[in-house]
Structure formats: C-alpha cells, structure tokens
Amino acid sequence: MCADKNHEKPNLLKSLLGNKCARCRRGSIYTTKNPYDLKNCLKMPDRCPVCGQQVEVEVGFYYGTGYVSYALSIAVCVASLIAWWLFIGFSIYDNRIFWWLGVNAVLLLILQPMLMRWSRTIWMAFFVYYDNDWHKGPPEGTGRANATFKGAM
Numbered sequence: 654m655c656a657d658k659n660h661e662k663p664n665l666l667k668s669l670l671g672n673k674c675a676r677c678r679r680g681s682i683y684t685t686k687n688p689y690d691l692k693n694c695l696k697m698p699d700r701c702p703v704c705g706q707q708v709e710v711e712v713g714f715y716y717g718t719g720y721v722s723y724a725l726s727i728a729v730c731v732a733s734l735i736a737w738w739l740f741i742g743f744s745i746y747d748n749r750i751f752w753w754l755g756v757n758a759v760l761l762l763i764l765q766p767m768l769m770r771w772s773r774t775i776w777m778a779f780f781v782y783y784d785n786d787w788h789k790g791p792p793e794g795t796g797r798a799n800a801t802f803k804g805a806m
C-alpha cells in the first residue's frame with residue numbers, strides 16, 4: 654500500500670543522530686553536515702528544506718538546549734567511566750582516576766560540536782512531532798502551528 658517512500662516513517666534515533674528535522678525526519682536542520690566546521694556548525698536554515706517546518710520554532714527556542722547538552726555530557730562521562738573501569742580499572746594505589754578525568758575532559762571537548770548539534774535536534778523533537786502529512790507543505794500559518802508550545806517558556 655505504502656510503496657511511496659514519502660509515506661515511510663524514518664527511524665527516530667537515526668533521524669536524531671543525522672540531525673534531521675523533527676517534523677519530516679528528512680530535511681537537515683543544519684546548513685553544514687560537518688560538525689567540526691566550527692564557524693558554521695550551528696547555522697540553521699529558516700525552514701526545513703524538505704517540509705518547510707520553521708527550524709527556529711520561536712525566538713530564543715534553542716536556549717533550552719543547555720539542559721539536553723548537560724544530559725548528553727553526563728551520559729558521555731558515565732559511558733567513559735564504565736569503559737575505563739572495564740578496560741583499565743581504578744585503584745586507590747595509583748593515579749589512574751586522574752588519568753580518566755583528563756581523558757574524559759579531552760573526550761568531552763572533542764565531542765562538544767556534535768553534542769551541541771544533537772542537543773538542538775533532540776530539543777526540537779521534544780516540541781515538534783513527526784507529521785505524516787509533511788509532504789503536503791509547511792504547517793498552517795506561521796509554521797509554528799505544529800509546535801506544541803503551551804506557554805511553557
């Protein structure tokens with residue numbers, strides 16, 4: 654029935670990792686694909702190039718990404734702590750834990766551009782939901798109709 658690819662719902666995790674628009678899960682919400690192009694890595698188009706969803710849903714919409722970024726950073730720390738524990742281990746008789754602190758700090762720095770981009774993508778997905786009718790054009794009105802803000806901010 655749904656042979657048309659436009660009606661397949663792309664996987665949520667995949668579209669988050671690929672920094673796709675939350676409404677159609679197809680259009681990229683960043684103008685550059687390279688997170689290490691530090692000058693441009695957070696530049697976003699006004700509207701999703703595929704479905705027309707407004708990318709900055711409200712003025713200052715992305716200020717809230719700090720919470721997501723914090724959560725992602727903690728997740729990286731926990732993951733690196735567990736990996737260090739399993740592969741290198743900790744002991745009170747040497748300074749391996751300080752090595753972990755240093756390595757973890759470097760790791761966070763290196764991952765930062767990617768984490769910042771993912772934070773915005775995840776933040777957008779909190780407020781804008783996948784729309785089966787995305788191909789019918791942008792949401793009604795200003796393009797903000799699809800955002801489920803109820804005066805929360």
Ligand SMILES: [Zn+2]
Pocket residue numbers: 674675676677678679680701702703704705706
């Ligand atoms: Zn879109």
